[in-house]
Every structure is written in C-alpha cells, then in structure tokens.
Amino acid sequence: MVPLDPTPYPIDTLPARGIPSEVALVDRAGTLDFAGLERLTGEVAAWLGAQGLDPGARVASWLPKTRLACVLPMAVPRAGFVHVPINPMLKRAQVAHILADSGAAQLITQAGRADTLESLDIPETCTIMLDHDVSWSGDPRPASSASGDTLAAILYTSGSTGRPKGVMLSHANLWLGAISVAHYLALERSDRVLGVLPLSFDYGQNQMFSTWAAGARYAPLNYLTARDVVKAVDRVGATTLAGVPPLWVQLLETEWPDAVANHLRRLTNSGGALTTSLIAGLRARFPQADLYPMYGLTEAFRSTYLPPALVDDHPESIGRAIPFAEILVVRPDGSRAETGEPGELVHAGPLVAGGYWQDAARTTQRFRPAPAWASSDGLAVWSGDTVVAADDGLLRFIGRDDEMIKSAGNRISPTEIEDAVVAGGETVEAVAIGVADPRLGQSIVVVLRGDGTREPELRARLRRDLPSFQQPQRYVWRDDLPRNANGKLDRAALKAEMTS
Known part of the structure; x- marks a missing residue:
C-alpha cells in the first residue's frame, strides 16, 4: 500500500515513483516503462520550454488519450507552465471559450480538430501546434522544484450549468490527491488500471496519477461502445476500472465472459450515486471485484469514499x-x-483548489x-x-440545494425519487426534476429510459413505496438520456427542456 506521506511534491516527479524497468503505460504504441515515462516527460518539457512562452503561460491540449496526452499533465508543469486539458468530446464553441477564458498561449491538438476551429475561435496570442510537431527527442528537462502551491493545471468543469469555469489546481492538490487515492484503493505494483474516463475530468486524470503513484501500469482507452471496454479489459488484463453511473448501466447491458469479468478486482464510482440495483448488478457481474463508491467535486477533488466492506450494509452512504x-x-x-x-x-484541507481562474x-x-x-x-x-x-x-x-424540489411545502431530494424509480427494474436510468406548478409550487417530473410499457406497474409500485407528496406527476420516456462530456447524465439540459 502507498504510504500516506503528507509532503506534497511536484506532480511531474510521479514517474520516479515506479521501478524504472517496470511497465508504466500500455497504449497503441506499445509499452513504456517508468524510466521511459520519466525520459519522455523530460523531453516534452524541454520542447515546450523552447517555444518562447512566458513563465506560467497556459498550454492547452485538445487530444484523445494518446501517449502525448498522458504525458502533458506532467510535462507542462515541469516546463514551468500551466496545463489546460480540454475534453476531446467538446465542440468548437466550448473550446473557443476555454482558450479565451484561460488566456492559453498554445493549443496542442490534432489536424482534424484544428480544422474545425474558425479564426475567431483562437485568441490572437494563442498558437496552434499539432501533436506530430511536438519533439520527443533531445536532452530531457529535469524534474521541477516547484513549491506545492504553484499552479499546475486549470481543469474546466463540464459546463452542464452555464459556461465552463476553470478550477485552479496546484502541484500539492494533484500530488496529494494521487497519494490519497492510491492509498485507500490499496493499489499495488501488480495492478493494471484501464483508463476510460477523459483526462480533462479530475476523476480520470487522478486515476492515471494514482496508478503511477502506486508504481502500477495505466492503459488509456478511447472507446466508442461498452463492448470496446470489455475487449480492453481482456486485452490488458485490467484489474481496476473507474466509471460513472451511466457507464455502469451500459456495461451491465453488455455481455461479459466470466473469465474477463473476473479479471477485475476493483471498481470505483464517482460522478453520481450508485443505486441499490446498480450495486446488485455490479456484484453479480463482477463477483471478484471490490466496489468503491466515492463522492467529490472538482473544486475539492474528492471528499469521501465508502470502503467495500460497508457497501452492502450501507448502499445509500457516501462514506467518510x-x-x-x-x-x-x-x-x-x-x-x-x-x-x-x-x-x-464543507470540504477543508490541502485538497481544496485555489478557486476559479479569473472569476x-x-x-x-x-x-x-x-x-x-x-x-x-x-x-x-x-x-x-x-x-x-x-x-x-x-x-x-x-x-444539492439548487436541485432540491420544493413541492407543497416539502423539500424533496431528487436523488431519493430517482432511487425509488429505478429500484423496481421498470427502468435503469431516471432523472427527477421540479417544474413550476400553480398549486404545488413545483411538481415532480421524471424523465426515464424506456418505452413506457411498464409505466402502470411503476406508478402502482411508487404509490405503495412513496408518500403522496413524493409521487411524480408526470413521466417522460426516452430511448436514451443525454450525457455531458464526462459521461454523466446531463441534468441541466433535461431541466432546461422540461421547464422551458
């Protein structure tokens, strides 16, 4: 288990945590050991340092999970700059906002993505560099000696509520987050961690960092379907998989050979609560895996986790x-x-971010x-x-206080309604929303996945299980529910649609 050393180190020193000859990264280009990861980090940092940027300049990246994308979160701070990862799922208007808001001096991306941007999307002070132009040769730049409070990255929220805002993360935030997670997940050098989450998502980036903090190997995956995830678990022998609830729903709807499912020893969840039915499904499908429900927010990285031994007895808990x-x-x-x-x-301590960039x-x-x-x-x-x-x-x-439904003088948790809706199996996903009602103040509308054939059964069950003031007034059935760039259900979009 990773020792809980509270001393923050520069995040670009992570490659030194592993045994040099052991594998750190498994991707389409092959394998890279920890010595190679350290060398590559130094080489990319040296190239960045030769670009004539001012100290503290923001360097944005808009890439899928390539080898370069995995190295930039360490190489950019090593060069004395601030990394701004942009979710590869975002479109030009959102990318333009992040470039302008961050004051990015450079954007590293691919030709196909660059071609989607218009001239006004790119600030005058920002240059575009294509990924194949980044040099991976020359003398590596040594690890930085940055202090813990030095700004290392700006991670932009998904923008599900208003325009994305940049959360300022220091070397200490990133380093201590990696050590914390590697410790409580009990990651070992023998672990193989499959990375399906975006590296622009604090959950996804930390998964990579915590893997390397433990000296284990990380396998990034750009996937299109849940079946791609199954194949990757088999291909790399993954022991650890992190996800958000909508992804678990998709994975449970996919066929898993027993031998492949049994590779997984550890499942971690954040970005939304696991329902009791999802927990039961994950237990049945992955019987060898420990389940770690977690709660967090980008501004404080992560707050709590529930140890696997407590999940069955306390499925509604977010832990300690x-x-x-x-x-x-x-x-x-x-x-x-x-x-x-x-x-x-309220979240306090050294994991708290430095605030919102220029806001x-x-x-x-x-x-x-x-x-x-x-x-x-x-x-x-x-x-x-x-x-x-x-x-x-x-x-x-x-x-959330701004999501609570106020109906007939009652404050109603949408999470409680959603848990009740999916508990009977009539649907696997649901979002509860409060909409204006002249008599109640707000009435409860549930948007859920399915064709609606089991709605009479669902209504009858909820009349039995919920008090009258928690009864949904309307059900809106959809073939699928919208998701934001991080794969979470887009509640804001549904609320805007239902209340417009």
Missing part, C-alpha cells in the same frame, strides 16, 4: 473523508450540525473560510450539497 480531506457538516448559521441533522457538506465573484461564493471549529486553516469549499451524518460517522447524500 478520504485521506488528507477534512469533511464538515455545517448548519446555515455556520455551527456544527448534530448527528442525524442535515447540513451543508473572483464565483470564487467568493464557493471558496470561503472554513468554520472556526474546523481543524484545517484557510479556505474551504462550501459545496452546496446537503448531507446527514449517522451515529457511525457515515454520511448520506440528500441533494
């Missing part, structure tokens, strides 16, 4: 604080909420001083999420 995180449950007046009392989840107003709203009774000093992330702590210290997620 991860290493290096201090998690507080706070009343509206700033005092500590009692056990069993709802409160806002003082939104930074002030989300990043505020920790309560006086907190152990950690400095700014904390006030999540806006409501949670409740049980007697055993486990936390239960209630809902």
Whole structure:
C-alpha cells in the first residue's frame, strides 16, 4: 500500500515513483516503462520550454488519450507552465471559450480538430501546434522544484450549468490527491488500471496519477461502445476500472465472459450515486471485484469514499473523508450540525483548489473560510450539497440545494425519487426534476429510459413505496438520456427542456 506521506511534491516527479524497468503505460504504441515515462516527460518539457512562452503561460491540449496526452499533465508543469486539458468530446464553441477564458498561449491538438476551429475561435496570442510537431527527442528537462502551491493545471468543469469555469489546481492538490487515492484503493505494483474516463475530468486524470503513484501500469482507452471496454479489459488484463453511473448501466447491458469479468478486482464510482440495483448488478457481474463508491467535486477533488466492506450494509452512504480531506457538516448559521441533522457538506484541507481562474465573484461564493471549529486553516469549499451524518460517522447524500424540489411545502431530494424509480427494474436510468406548478409550487417530473410499457406497474409500485407528496406527476420516456462530456447524465439540459 502507498504510504500516506503528507509532503506534497511536484506532480511531474510521479514517474520516479515506479521501478524504472517496470511497465508504466500500455497504449497503441506499445509499452513504456517508468524510466521511459520519466525520459519522455523530460523531453516534452524541454520542447515546450523552447517555444518562447512566458513563465506560467497556459498550454492547452485538445487530444484523445494518446501517449502525448498522458504525458502533458506532467510535462507542462515541469516546463514551468500551466496545463489546460480540454475534453476531446467538446465542440468548437466550448473550446473557443476555454482558450479565451484561460488566456492559453498554445493549443496542442490534432489536424482534424484544428480544422474545425474558425479564426475567431483562437485568441490572437494563442498558437496552434499539432501533436506530430511536438519533439520527443533531445536532452530531457529535469524534474521541477516547484513549491506545492504553484499552479499546475486549470481543469474546466463540464459546463452542464452555464459556461465552463476553470478550477485552479496546484502541484500539492494533484500530488496529494494521487497519494490519497492510491492509498485507500490499496493499489499495488501488480495492478493494471484501464483508463476510460477523459483526462480533462479530475476523476480520470487522478486515476492515471494514482496508478503511477502506486508504481502500477495505466492503459488509456478511447472507446466508442461498452463492448470496446470489455475487449480492453481482456486485452490488458485490467484489474481496476473507474466509471460513472451511466457507464455502469451500459456495461451491465453488455455481455461479459466470466473469465474477463473476473479479471477485475476493483471498481470505483464517482460522478453520481450508485443505486441499490446498480450495486446488485455490479456484484453479480463482477463477483471478484471490490466496489468503491466515492463522492467529490472538482473544486475539492474528492471528499469521501465508502470502503467495500460497508457497501452492502450501507448502499445509500457516501462514506467518510478520504485521506488528507477534512469533511464538515455545517448548519446555515455556520455551527456544527448534530448527528442525524442535515447540513451543508464543507470540504477543508490541502485538497481544496485555489478557486476559479479569473472569476473572483464565483470564487467568493464557493471558496470561503472554513468554520472556526474546523481543524484545517484557510479556505474551504462550501459545496452546496446537503448531507446527514449517522451515529457511525457515515454520511448520506440528500441533494444539492439548487436541485432540491420544493413541492407543497416539502423539500424533496431528487436523488431519493430517482432511487425509488429505478429500484423496481421498470427502468435503469431516471432523472427527477421540479417544474413550476400553480398549486404545488413545483411538481415532480421524471424523465426515464424506456418505452413506457411498464409505466402502470411503476406508478402502482411508487404509490405503495412513496408518500403522496413524493409521487411524480408526470413521466417522460426516452430511448436514451443525454450525457455531458464526462459521461454523466446531463441534468441541466433535461431541466432546461422540461421547464422551458
């Protein structure tokens, strides 16, 4: 198990964590050992340093999970710049916003992607470099000596609520996040981690970093279908797979040979809660795998995880604080909420990001001083999420304050409604939304996947299982539900559609 050393190191020193001769990366180009990963990081950093950019310049990348894309998160900070990864699923308008907002001095991308951009999409001060023009030769640049609080990356949120905003992450944020996750997942050098999540997503990038922090091998995958994931698990002998709930739904709908499913020893989930039916499905399909439900947000990386031994008895829980995180449950007046009392989840400690890039107003709203009774000093992330702590210290997620449905004087958690809707198997995915209602204030509309043939059965079951004030007023059936660039259900898009 990775030791919990609280000393933050520059993130570009990660390749030195592994045994030089052991494999660090498995991709279409073959394999790369840790010595090769270190050398390649230094070579790309040296090339970047020769481009004439000012110290602290933002270098954006808009790439699929190529070998270069895997190295840039370390090479850019080693060169003294700030990495801005752009999700390869984004389109030109979103890319243009990120380039302009970050003040990117350089964009590294592929010819096909560059051709989709128009002249006004590219700031005058930004140059485009194609991936095949990046030199991988010459004298490697040595590891940096950057301090922990030096800005290393700006990760833009998916933009599901308004325009994407850039979260500023330091070397310490990235390093300690990697050590924390590698430790509580008990990653070992023998592990083979399949990377299906975007590297622009903090969850996906950390999966790569935590793998290398443990000295294990990382296999990036650009996939089109769930079947591609099954094939990749078999091909690389993957022991670890990270996903978000919509991906697990797709994977459970795909055929898995028993021998391939049994490769997996560890499944991690974030980006949305696992329902009891999903947990049961994952248990049945992957009987050899430990299941790690996790909760987090980009502004604080990750807050909690639920150890596998507790999942079956506490499927509704988001667990306890991860290493290096201090998690507080706070009343509206700033005092500590009692056990069993709802409160806002506040995240403090060294994993808290540095705020939003060039957005003082939104930074002030989300990043505020920790309560006086907190152990950690400095700014904390006030999540806006409501949670409740049980007697055993486990936390239960209630809902986001801005997503709570207010109906007939009741505050209703959409998560609770969604869990109830999918519990009977009439559908596997659902989103509950509050829409304006002259009598109730808001009524509950559920958008769900399926053809609607089992709606009478669903309505009858919910009349039995839910109180009257939690009964959905309308069901909207769809062949599929929209997802954002990180693969999560796009609640904002559905809410905008249902309330327009």
